[in-house]
Amino acid sequence: MEFGPHLMLASLEGAVIASILVLTAMGLSIVFGVMRVVNVAHGEFFMLGAVLAWYVSTALGGHPAIGFAVALIVAPLAVGLVAAVSDQLILKRINYDPDRTIVGTIGMLFIIQQTTLMTFGPEARPVEAPFNQRLALPWFEFSEGGLQMIWPWGLSITSYKLFVIFAALTVLVALWLFLTRTKIGLIMRATQQDSETAKAFGVPVGTVYSCVFGLGAALAALGAVLVVPIQQAHYLMGADPLLMAFTVVIIGGLGSLPGTVIAAFLIGMSDGIISVFFSPTLAQIIATFLVAMILVFRPQGLMGKAET
Incomplete structure (x- = not known):
């Protein structure tokens, strides 16, 4: 294949990476934006979603589509419930102190990881x-006869990877509608703006925090369910998603949902393209370099607001 078809194939692979990354990072961004909590256990909620997807699909048997469809619903709900309970039992009891919440979520990380190791x-x-x-992809190029459509050998993608991209876009739209068009979303945004004022107006801030923490974990688990048919479920698979999600949130701006989407697209696409043409290691180096440059020249991130 020539450079053009290679670039198209690499861009599609990058779009798949960006789709999973934006769901995972969006959960982390929502938790920090509303609760001001740095959730170090976010990657383990991702891992737990993948493991539960395996359990559900294996238990149901039959056609793979049945188990996968059930896992898409059960795994995020179950992980969200575990996160909400963890918030009530741990984070709420330490009053969401910034330093102690980091230690608390590290504790969650090891509890979830070791429990999964013992059971899974x-x-x-x-x-x-x-x-x-496998779907063959066309390519258009100019020749003596004008614009022609050709079918280069090897230029193809699977239908499932296209589904992952479509599913992520659908979830993002649904999340945006939920946050901007529903009463619960309005309460969450009010709590984000000023939790003390929201509490004075009768908003149950503690319950909102638990729901937000559960929502963030559920988004990570949903991303894991989507990715687990592409990469296998493993009890140590939460480290890379956590690192990449933090990279996206830092570049996009802590708590900025539009910034998270933009940064996830940039990182995911660059990771896919650079990995195809060069190496995955170079993609990680460039992402780390971007984080360093953002922290030096724009600490609030691309779309974040500077503190006054």
Whole structure:
């Protein structure tokens, strides 16, 4: 294949990475934006979603689409419930103190990780994709006869990867509508703006915090359910998503949802393209360099607001 088709294929792979990354980072950004909590256990909620997806799909059996569809609903809800309970039992009791919440979420990280190791085991286990047809992709180029459509050998993508991109876009739209068009979303945004004033107007801030913490974890788990047919479930798989999510949130701006979307797209696309043409290591180096430059020249991030 020539450079153009290679770039198209790399861009599609980058879009898949960005789709998973934006869901994971969005959960982290919402938690920090509303609660001002740095959730170090966010990657383990991602991992827990993948493991639960394996359990559900294995328990149901039958056609892979049945287990996957159930896992898309059950895993995020279950992980969100675990996170909400963890908030009530741990974070609420330490009054969401910034330093102690970091220690508390580190404790959550080890509890979830070691519990998964004891129950799930150390092996990486696959989840079969509900559908995985290979789709050939056309390419357009100019020749002596004008614009022509060709079908380069090897230029293809699976139907499931296209579904991941579509599913992430759908979830983002639904999340935006939820935050801007519903009463619960209005309460969450009011709590984000001024929790003390919201409490004075009768808003149950503690309950809102638990729901937000659960929502952030559920988004991470949803991303994991989508990605687990592409990469296997493993009890140590939470580290990379956590690191990449923090990278996205720092670049986009802490608590800025539009910034998170933009940064996830930039990091995901660059990761996919650079990994195809060069190496995944170079993509990680460039992402780290971007974080350093953002922290030096624009500490509030691309879309974050500077503190006054």
